[in-house]
Amino acid sequence: MTEDIIKNSNKTVENGDTISVNYVGKLEDGTVFDTSEKEAASEAGIYNEMRDYEPLTFTVGAGQMIKGFDEGVVGMKVGEEKTIEIPPEEAYGEYMEEYARELPRDAVNFVPAVGMQLATETGLKGTVTEVGEESFIVDFNHELAGRTLIFKIKVVSVEA
Incomplete structure (x- = not known):
């Protein structure tokens, strides 16, 4: 059985799909802490020439991402962009x-x-x-523990 990458489709993202997304992650004050986009990294002053700025690929629902990000992409379609706000308990937990x-x-x-x-x-x-x-x-807390994270996400591809 072959799996095709669906580029232009009305398929919505579901658990188990392998997808690629571009994203910009910000704190509530607007500080960009991570992005897959070279231009956004440069604008935010966090550009790292050692990093490849390319879409992030992961399997939805497999626990590879923080819970709020994983759940936030479900139902999106290729080419769709949205902003999600993730509270600490669905991100890196409360500060302990x-x-x-x-x-x-x-x-x-x-x-x-x-x-x-x-x-x-x-x-x-x-x-x-x-x-x-x-x-x-x-x-020993994660540096983003206790923080609400805001991600602008755009789905680039979905493997059905």
């Missing part, structure tokens, strides 16, 4: 104070600095948010 940990400076063999990215032996990633004389704080 207990995920920010204070550690003694002598627990590590380097000099911690604010903004430094750290990873634990189990792969948990955190960011140093404060450094004091005796200790420092590592925040």
Whole structure:
């Protein structure tokens, strides 16, 4: 059985479809934090020459995307564009104070600095948010935890 890419069709996106989308992700204050569009990245001052700016391809409902994005594309058609607002509980979750940990400076063999990215032996990633004389704080929350995200999405293709 062959699967054809449907470019110009009235087929609506359903769970299980593999689709490609262009998107611009913003915070409520309008700050662009991610995009698949080179021009939007340049305008927002987040352009990265090491990145390929191309449509994002994923399987709808397979858990590859945050819940609100996954659910937001269902029912869209190729060429359709819409803006969806995703609350924290359907994005990266609420900010959890207990995920920010204070550690003694002598627990590590380097000099911690604010903004430094750290990873634990189990792969948990955190960011140093404060450094004091005796200790420092590592925040293991996702950087977008607690934030409402606004995505402008355009469906480029659907594999039926």
